[in-house]
Amino acid sequence: MDAKPLFLYALCGSQREVSTNRRLLTILRDHAPDGVTIEICDLIGDLPIFNPDREGENTPEIVERLGAKMRDADGVIVACPEYAHGLPGGLKNALDWLVSRDEVPFKPVMIAHASHRGDFALGQLTEVLKTMSFDIVAEAHLRIGLLGKDDAAQAAVLDAAMRDGVIVNALAKFCGHVRKVSLYKGI
Incomplete structure:
Protein backbone atom coordinates (compact mmCIF):
# COMPACT_ATOMS: atom_id res chain seq x y z
CA MET A 1 0.00 0.00 0.00
CA ASP A 2 1.34 3.43 -0.96
CA ALA A 3 1.88 5.96 1.78
CA LYS A 4 -0.65 8.74 2.08
CA PRO A 5 0.54 11.95 0.40
CA LEU A 6 1.69 14.56 2.92
CA PHE A 7 1.23 18.32 2.81
CA LEU A 8 3.74 20.24 4.90
CA TYR A 9 3.39 23.98 5.45
CA ALA A 10 6.61 25.92 6.04
CA LEU A 11 6.83 29.16 8.00
CA CYS A 12 9.88 31.32 7.47
CA GLY A 13 10.72 33.77 10.23
CA SER A 14 12.68 35.96 7.84
CA GLN A 15 10.74 37.87 5.25
CA ARG A 16 13.83 38.61 3.14
CA GLU A 17 13.68 37.08 -0.33
CA VAL A 18 17.27 35.89 -0.07
CA SER A 19 17.33 34.84 3.57
CA THR A 20 19.32 31.78 4.55
CA ASN A 21 16.29 30.31 6.33
CA ARG A 22 14.15 30.70 3.20
CA ARG A 23 16.96 29.07 1.22
CA LEU A 24 16.94 26.14 3.63
CA LEU A 25 13.15 25.79 3.29
CA THR A 26 13.49 25.93 -0.50
CA ILE A 27 16.07 23.11 -0.38
CA LEU A 28 13.70 21.05 1.78
CA ARG A 29 10.83 21.75 -0.62
CA ASP A 30 12.89 20.93 -3.70
CA HIS A 31 14.21 17.67 -2.20
CA ALA A 32 11.02 16.43 -0.60
CA PRO A 33 10.45 12.73 -1.20
CA ASP A 34 7.76 11.50 -3.57
CA GLY A 35 4.33 12.03 -2.10
CA VAL A 36 5.42 14.98 0.07
CA THR A 37 4.53 18.54 -0.87
CA ILE A 38 6.06 21.47 1.00
CA GLU A 39 4.55 24.90 0.54
CA ILE A 40 6.38 27.92 1.91
CA CYS A 41 3.99 30.40 3.51
CA ASP A 42 3.85 33.79 1.81
CA LEU A 43 1.34 35.39 4.20
CA ILE A 44 3.41 36.31 7.26
CA GLY A 45 4.62 39.70 6.05
CA ASP A 46 1.09 40.83 5.20
CA LEU A 47 -0.63 39.86 8.46
CA PRO A 48 -1.97 42.72 10.57
CA ILE A 49 -0.58 43.08 14.06
CA PHE A 50 -2.31 40.61 16.35
CA ASN A 51 -5.21 42.07 18.30
CA PRO A 52 -7.58 39.84 20.30
CA ASP A 53 -10.42 42.25 19.46
CA ARG A 54 -10.05 41.13 15.83
CA GLU A 55 -10.58 37.42 16.52
CA GLY A 56 -13.78 35.43 16.02
CA GLU A 57 -16.20 37.11 13.65
CA ASN A 58 -13.75 40.01 13.24
CA THR A 59 -10.86 37.83 12.07
CA PRO A 60 -9.12 39.31 9.02
CA GLU A 61 -9.45 37.25 5.84
CA ILE A 62 -5.68 36.76 5.56
CA VAL A 63 -5.61 35.24 9.05
CA GLU A 64 -8.41 32.86 7.99
CA ARG A 65 -6.26 31.86 4.99
CA LEU A 66 -3.30 31.20 7.28
CA GLY A 67 -5.55 29.14 9.56
CA ALA A 68 -6.89 27.13 6.61
CA LYS A 69 -3.35 26.32 5.42
CA MET A 70 -2.39 25.24 8.94
CA ARG A 71 -5.54 23.10 9.21
CA ASP A 72 -4.82 21.41 5.87
CA ALA A 73 -1.19 20.73 6.73
CA ASP A 74 -0.20 17.31 7.99
CA GLY A 75 2.83 18.94 9.56
CA VAL A 76 4.58 22.29 9.84
CA ILE A 77 8.20 23.28 9.31
CA VAL A 78 9.44 26.46 10.98
CA ALA A 79 12.72 28.08 9.92
CA CYS A 80 13.66 30.93 12.16
CA PRO A 81 16.56 33.37 12.34
CA GLU A 82 17.46 35.28 15.47
CA TYR A 83 16.88 39.04 15.58
CA ALA A 84 18.35 40.91 18.57
CA HIS A 85 18.43 37.70 20.65
CA GLY A 86 14.77 36.97 19.91
CA LEU A 87 12.16 35.74 17.49
CA PRO A 88 11.47 37.85 14.42
CA GLY A 89 8.36 39.97 15.02
CA GLY A 90 6.51 38.78 11.92
CA LEU A 91 6.83 35.11 12.86
CA LYS A 92 5.79 35.76 16.46
CA ASN A 93 2.83 37.78 15.18
CA ALA A 94 1.74 34.89 12.92
CA LEU A 95 1.98 32.46 15.82
CA ASP A 96 0.03 34.86 18.05
CA TRP A 97 -2.82 34.83 15.52
CA LEU A 98 -2.92 31.02 15.78
CA VAL A 99 -2.77 30.71 19.58
CA SER A 100 -6.50 30.65 20.33
CA ARG A 101 -7.47 28.79 17.17
CA ASP A 102 -7.85 25.02 16.82
CA GLU A 103 -5.55 24.32 13.86
CA VAL A 104 -2.26 23.72 15.64
CA PRO A 105 -2.66 21.74 18.86
CA PHE A 106 -0.78 18.43 18.52
CA LYS A 107 0.25 19.18 14.93
CA PRO A 108 3.78 17.86 14.27
CA VAL A 109 6.39 20.58 13.78
CA MET A 110 9.98 20.43 12.56
CA ILE A 111 12.39 23.22 13.42
CA ALA A 112 14.97 24.18 10.82
CA HIS A 113 17.69 26.75 11.43
CA ALA A 114 20.21 28.11 8.95
CA SER A 115 22.86 29.33 11.37
CA HIS A 116 25.52 28.06 13.76
CA ARG A 117 24.21 30.60 16.26
CA GLY A 118 20.75 31.73 17.32
CA ASP A 119 20.21 29.73 20.50
CA PHE A 120 18.17 32.52 22.11
CA ALA A 121 15.63 32.50 19.27
CA LEU A 122 15.56 28.70 19.10
CA GLY A 123 14.86 28.54 22.84
CA GLN A 124 12.08 31.10 22.52
CA LEU A 125 10.63 29.39 19.47
CA THR A 126 10.61 26.03 21.23
CA GLU A 127 8.87 27.55 24.26
CA VAL A 128 6.21 29.24 22.10
CA LEU A 129 5.57 26.07 20.08
CA LYS A 130 5.28 23.99 23.28
CA THR A 131 2.89 26.54 24.78
CA MET A 132 0.76 26.31 21.64
CA SER A 133 0.72 22.49 22.02
CA PHE A 134 2.57 21.75 18.80
CA ASP A 135 4.12 18.27 18.66
CA ILE A 136 7.80 19.20 18.35
CA VAL A 137 9.68 16.44 16.52
CA ASP A 150 28.35 34.03 0.25
CA ASP A 151 26.18 32.20 -2.29
CA ALA A 152 28.97 29.87 -3.41
CA ALA A 153 29.88 28.92 0.16
CA GLN A 154 26.19 28.38 1.04
CA ALA A 155 25.82 26.14 -2.01
CA ALA A 156 28.89 24.14 -0.94
CA VAL A 157 27.52 23.68 2.60
CA LEU A 158 24.12 22.62 1.26
CA ASP A 159 25.69 20.24 -1.27
CA ALA A 160 27.71 18.62 1.53
CA ALA A 161 24.61 18.35 3.71
CA MET A 162 22.75 16.70 0.83
CA ARG A 163 25.65 14.30 0.14
CA ASP A 164 25.92 13.42 3.83
CA GLY A 165 22.16 12.88 4.00
CA VAL A 166 21.66 15.46 6.76
CA ILE A 167 18.78 17.26 5.03
CA VAL A 168 17.11 14.18 3.57
CA ASN A 169 17.39 12.24 6.85
CA ALA A 170 15.89 15.07 8.92
CA LEU A 171 12.98 15.38 6.52
CA ALA A 172 12.52 11.60 6.40
CA LYS A 173 12.39 11.44 10.21
CA PHE A 174 9.83 14.21 10.26
CA CYS A 175 7.67 12.61 7.55
CA GLY A 176 7.90 9.25 9.35
CA HIS A 177 6.66 10.87 12.56
CA VAL A 178 3.86 12.69 10.71
CA ARG A 179 2.74 9.43 9.06
CA LYS A 180 2.82 7.60 12.41
CA VAL A 181 0.71 10.32 14.03
CA SER A 182 -1.71 10.25 11.09
CA LEU A 183 -2.10 6.47 11.41
CA TYR A 184 -2.65 6.76 15.15
CA LYS A 185 -5.39 9.36 14.59
CA GLY A 186 -6.89 7.20 11.86
CA ILE A 187 -6.39 9.87 9.21
Whole structure:
Protein backbone atom coordinates (compact mmCIF):
# COMPACT_ATOMS: atom_id res chain seq x y z
CA MET A 1 0.00 0.00 0.00
CA ASP A 2 1.34 3.43 -0.96
CA ALA A 3 1.88 5.96 1.78
CA LYS A 4 -0.65 8.74 2.08
CA PRO A 5 0.54 11.95 0.40
CA LEU A 6 1.69 14.56 2.92
CA PHE A 7 1.23 18.32 2.81
CA LEU A 8 3.74 20.24 4.90
CA TYR A 9 3.39 23.98 5.45
CA ALA A 10 6.61 25.92 6.04
CA LEU A 11 6.83 29.16 8.00
CA CYS A 12 9.88 31.32 7.47
CA GLY A 13 10.72 33.77 10.23
CA SER A 14 12.68 35.96 7.84
CA GLN A 15 10.74 37.87 5.25
CA ARG A 16 13.83 38.61 3.14
CA GLU A 17 13.68 37.08 -0.33
CA VAL A 18 17.27 35.89 -0.07
CA SER A 19 17.33 34.84 3.57
CA THR A 20 19.32 31.78 4.55
CA ASN A 21 16.29 30.31 6.33
CA ARG A 22 14.15 30.70 3.20
CA ARG A 23 16.96 29.07 1.22
CA LEU A 24 16.94 26.14 3.63
CA LEU A 25 13.15 25.79 3.29
CA THR A 26 13.49 25.93 -0.50
CA ILE A 27 16.07 23.11 -0.38
CA LEU A 28 13.70 21.05 1.78
CA ARG A 29 10.83 21.75 -0.62
CA ASP A 30 12.89 20.93 -3.70
CA HIS A 31 14.21 17.67 -2.20
CA ALA A 32 11.02 16.43 -0.60
CA PRO A 33 10.45 12.73 -1.20
CA ASP A 34 7.76 11.50 -3.57
CA GLY A 35 4.33 12.03 -2.10
CA VAL A 36 5.42 14.98 0.07
CA THR A 37 4.53 18.54 -0.87
CA ILE A 38 6.06 21.47 1.00
CA GLU A 39 4.55 24.90 0.54
CA ILE A 40 6.38 27.92 1.91
CA CYS A 41 3.99 30.40 3.51
CA ASP A 42 3.85 33.79 1.81
CA LEU A 43 1.34 35.39 4.20
CA ILE A 44 3.41 36.31 7.26
CA GLY A 45 4.62 39.70 6.05
CA ASP A 46 1.09 40.83 5.20
CA LEU A 47 -0.63 39.86 8.46
CA PRO A 48 -1.97 42.72 10.57
CA ILE A 49 -0.58 43.08 14.06
CA PHE A 50 -2.31 40.61 16.35
CA ASN A 51 -5.21 42.07 18.30
CA PRO A 52 -7.58 39.84 20.30
CA ASP A 53 -10.42 42.25 19.46
CA ARG A 54 -10.05 41.13 15.83
CA GLU A 55 -10.58 37.42 16.52
CA GLY A 56 -13.78 35.43 16.02
CA GLU A 57 -16.20 37.11 13.65
CA ASN A 58 -13.75 40.01 13.24
CA THR A 59 -10.86 37.83 12.07
CA PRO A 60 -9.12 39.31 9.02
CA GLU A 61 -9.45 37.25 5.84
CA ILE A 62 -5.68 36.76 5.56
CA VAL A 63 -5.61 35.24 9.05
CA GLU A 64 -8.41 32.86 7.99
CA ARG A 65 -6.26 31.86 4.99
CA LEU A 66 -3.30 31.20 7.28
CA GLY A 67 -5.55 29.14 9.56
CA ALA A 68 -6.89 27.13 6.61
CA LYS A 69 -3.35 26.32 5.42
CA MET A 70 -2.39 25.24 8.94
CA ARG A 71 -5.54 23.10 9.21
CA ASP A 72 -4.82 21.41 5.87
CA ALA A 73 -1.19 20.73 6.73
CA ASP A 74 -0.20 17.31 7.99
CA GLY A 75 2.83 18.94 9.56
CA VAL A 76 4.58 22.29 9.84
CA ILE A 77 8.20 23.28 9.31
CA VAL A 78 9.44 26.46 10.98
CA ALA A 79 12.72 28.08 9.92
CA CYS A 80 13.66 30.93 12.16
CA PRO A 81 16.56 33.37 12.34
CA GLU A 82 17.46 35.28 15.47
CA TYR A 83 16.88 39.04 15.58
CA ALA A 84 18.35 40.91 18.57
CA HIS A 85 18.43 37.70 20.65
CA GLY A 86 14.77 36.97 19.91
CA LEU A 87 12.16 35.74 17.49
CA PRO A 88 11.47 37.85 14.42
CA GLY A 89 8.36 39.97 15.02
CA GLY A 90 6.51 38.78 11.92
CA LEU A 91 6.83 35.11 12.86
CA LYS A 92 5.79 35.76 16.46
CA ASN A 93 2.83 37.78 15.18
CA ALA A 94 1.74 34.89 12.92
CA LEU A 95 1.98 32.46 15.82
CA ASP A 96 0.03 34.86 18.05
CA TRP A 97 -2.82 34.83 15.52
CA LEU A 98 -2.92 31.02 15.78
CA VAL A 99 -2.77 30.71 19.58
CA SER A 100 -6.50 30.65 20.33
CA ARG A 101 -7.47 28.79 17.17
CA ASP A 102 -7.85 25.02 16.82
CA GLU A 103 -5.55 24.32 13.86
CA VAL A 104 -2.26 23.72 15.64
CA PRO A 105 -2.66 21.74 18.86
CA PHE A 106 -0.78 18.43 18.52
CA LYS A 107 0.25 19.18 14.93
CA PRO A 108 3.78 17.86 14.27
CA VAL A 109 6.39 20.58 13.78
CA MET A 110 9.98 20.43 12.56
CA ILE A 111 12.39 23.22 13.42
CA ALA A 112 14.97 24.18 10.82
CA HIS A 113 17.69 26.75 11.43
CA ALA A 114 20.21 28.11 8.95
CA SER A 115 22.86 29.33 11.37
CA HIS A 116 25.52 28.06 13.76
CA ARG A 117 24.21 30.60 16.26
CA GLY A 118 20.75 31.73 17.32
CA ASP A 119 20.21 29.73 20.50
CA PHE A 120 18.17 32.52 22.11
CA ALA A 121 15.63 32.50 19.27
CA LEU A 122 15.56 28.70 19.10
CA GLY A 123 14.86 28.54 22.84
CA GLN A 124 12.08 31.10 22.52
CA LEU A 125 10.63 29.39 19.47
CA THR A 126 10.61 26.03 21.23
CA GLU A 127 8.87 27.55 24.26
CA VAL A 128 6.21 29.24 22.10
CA LEU A 129 5.57 26.07 20.08
CA LYS A 130 5.28 23.99 23.28
CA THR A 131 2.89 26.54 24.78
CA MET A 132 0.76 26.31 21.64
CA SER A 133 0.72 22.49 22.02
CA PHE A 134 2.57 21.75 18.80
CA ASP A 135 4.12 18.27 18.66
CA ILE A 136 7.80 19.20 18.35
CA VAL A 137 9.68 16.44 16.52
CA ALA A 138 13.11 16.85 18.13
CA GLU A 139 14.75 14.03 16.16
CA ALA A 140 14.02 15.97 12.95
CA HIS A 141 15.64 19.22 14.12
CA LEU A 142 17.74 20.55 11.25
CA ARG A 143 20.53 23.05 11.81
CA ILE A 144 22.90 24.00 9.01
CA GLY A 145 25.31 26.93 9.26
CA LEU A 146 24.63 29.12 6.22
CA LEU A 147 24.70 32.53 7.90
CA GLY A 148 27.59 34.78 6.91
CA LYS A 149 28.52 32.78 3.82
CA ASP A 150 28.35 34.03 0.25
CA ASP A 151 26.18 32.20 -2.29
CA ALA A 152 28.97 29.87 -3.41
CA ALA A 153 29.88 28.92 0.16
CA GLN A 154 26.19 28.38 1.04
CA ALA A 155 25.82 26.14 -2.01
CA ALA A 156 28.89 24.14 -0.94
CA VAL A 157 27.52 23.68 2.60
CA LEU A 158 24.12 22.62 1.26
CA ASP A 159 25.69 20.24 -1.27
CA ALA A 160 27.71 18.62 1.53
CA ALA A 161 24.61 18.35 3.71
CA MET A 162 22.75 16.70 0.83
CA ARG A 163 25.65 14.30 0.14
CA ASP A 164 25.92 13.42 3.83
CA GLY A 165 22.16 12.88 4.00
CA VAL A 166 21.66 15.46 6.76
CA ILE A 167 18.78 17.26 5.03
CA VAL A 168 17.11 14.18 3.57
CA ASN A 169 17.39 12.24 6.85
CA ALA A 170 15.89 15.07 8.92
CA LEU A 171 12.98 15.38 6.52
CA ALA A 172 12.52 11.60 6.40
CA LYS A 173 12.39 11.44 10.21
CA PHE A 174 9.83 14.21 10.26
CA CYS A 175 7.67 12.61 7.55
CA GLY A 176 7.90 9.25 9.35
CA HIS A 177 6.66 10.87 12.56
CA VAL A 178 3.86 12.69 10.71
CA ARG A 179 2.74 9.43 9.06
CA LYS A 180 2.82 7.60 12.41
CA VAL A 181 0.71 10.32 14.03
CA SER A 182 -1.71 10.25 11.09
CA LEU A 183 -2.10 6.47 11.41
CA TYR A 184 -2.65 6.76 15.15
CA LYS A 185 -5.39 9.36 14.59
CA GLY A 186 -6.89 7.20 11.86
CA ILE A 187 -6.39 9.87 9.21
